[in-house]
Amino acid sequence: MSKKILIATQKPFAKKAVEEISEICKNSEYEMILLEKYAEQADLIKAIENVEAVIIRSDKITQEVIENAKKLEIVVRAGAGYDNVDCQAATKNDVVVMNTPGQNSNAVAELAFGMMLFMARGKFNGKAGTELKDKKIGIHAYGNVGKNVARIAKGFGMEVVAFDPFVPAEMIKKDGVIPLTSVEELYKTCDYISLHLPSIPATQKFINYDLISSMKKGAAIINTARKEVVCEDSILKVFAERDDLKYVSDIAPVKKEEIIEKFGDRCFFTPKKMGAQTLEANVNAGVAAVKQIINYFEKGDTTFQVNK
Ligand code: 3PG
Numbered sequence: 001m002s003k004k005i006l007i008a009t010q011k012p013f014a015k016k017a018v019e020e021i022s023e024i025c026k027n028s029e030y031e032m033i034l035l036e037k038y039a040e041q042a043d044l045i046k047a048i049e050n051v052e053a054v055i056i057r058s059d060k061i062t063q064e065v066i067e068n069a070k071k072l073e074i075v076v077r078a079g080a081g082y083d084n085v086d087c088q089a090a091t092k093n094d095v096v097v098m099n100t101p102g103q104n105s106n107a108v109a110e111l112a113f114g115m116m117l118f119m120a121r122g123k124f125n126g127k128a129g130t131e132l133k134d135k136k137i138g139i140h141a142y143g144n145v146g147k148n149v150a151r152i153a154k155g156f157g158m159e160v161v162a163f164d165p166f167v168p169a170e171m172i173k174k175d176g177v178i179p180l181t182s183v184e185e186l187y188k189t190c191d192y193i194s195l196h197l198p199s200i201p202a203t204q205k206f207i208n209y210d211l212i213s214s215m216k217k218g219a220a221i222i223n224t225a226r227k228e229v230v231c232e233d234s235i236l237k238v239f240a241e242r243d244d245l246k247y248v249s250d251i252a253p254v255k256k257e258e259i260i261e262k263f264g265d266r267c268f269f270t271p272k273k274m275g276a277q278t279l280e281a282n283v284n285a286g287v288a289a290v291k292q293i294i295n296y297f298e299k300g301d302t303t304f305q306v307n308k
Contacts, residue, residue: 004031004051005293008044008059011272012036017282021055021290028294048072055289056084058273063089076292078285079104079276080144081226083199087307096296098304100288102144104281109148111275112194112224113156115248118268119220133157138190140183141197142167145224149194150177161186187211191219199226209234213241220246224275227253239263250275
């Protein structure tokens with residue numbers, strides 16, 4: 001009997017991505033099961049019960065899901081951040097967890113610029129806005145998305161700096177980007193601060209009162225990373241003290257209503273996480289995910305395993 005691969009995507013992939021995954025499954029004799037736009041976590045728990053592999057996006061793979069998935073051998077998060085997967089529970093239950101790094105990073109980087117332009121042009125309100133050219137952009141965390149942001153920023157004629165204590169300065173310099181040694185400098189000196197930190201215990205509310213209140217006059221934080229890395233109470237506090245700063249985020253903060261009510265003209269939040277929501281990113285990440293599953297089953301390839 002062939003192994004079953006479940007695609008569990010509350011926010012569905014583009015049709016073409018599903019077709020390509022389906023074709024790969026068929027050619028390699030795996031059975032593909034599709035669970036899209038499911039209403040409740042219980043639907044995921046039921047669908048995963050009988051499969052050996054699952055491809056997800058921001059779908060939540062909790063301890064409960066893992067413990068109910070008796071046949072499950074591998075979870076692949078079609079995307080970068082795997083904070084939605086309980087890796088400890090997976091490891092405990094001998095389930096391999098992988099992500100597909102880099103596959104959707106251009107899409108996220110492009111959205112960051114869409115958001116920057118939207119704010120620079122006063123949300124297209126017809127009044128004179130500003131340009132990105134000659135402005136300074138600070139990339140906070142220089143991974144795959146950060147690298148793409150740097151590439152595009154140079155096309156706009158921006159000055160590009162980055163802070164990432166885990167990436168050697170030489171590697172950042174090679175991209176024509178100035179590496180900073182202090183995060184404080186990034187917040188103090190940039191017109192745009194583009195966030196690309198993962199959501200891990202060490203980064204929760206990392207963008208705090210001190211960093212936000214130190215920002216340059218008129219600066220904007222562009223968050224295409226995770227809402228958890230920004231301290232929302234600090235946004236509320238600093239924005240009440242200063243009327244020049246802007247905050248845009250690709251995923252609404254928990255305190256969205258309060259922030260919008262008080263500072264709506266200086267903020268914008270996408271209704272659904274849109275960063276990776278392009279045809280290209282869906283195909284790239286979805287196809288990479290299914291290939292990684294097949295390579296794991298057939299060759300034991302654990303290259304992209306994150307819970308080693
Ligand atoms: C990621 O971590 O890859 C992005 O946040 C994309 O998330 P999504 O697949 O849920 O849109």
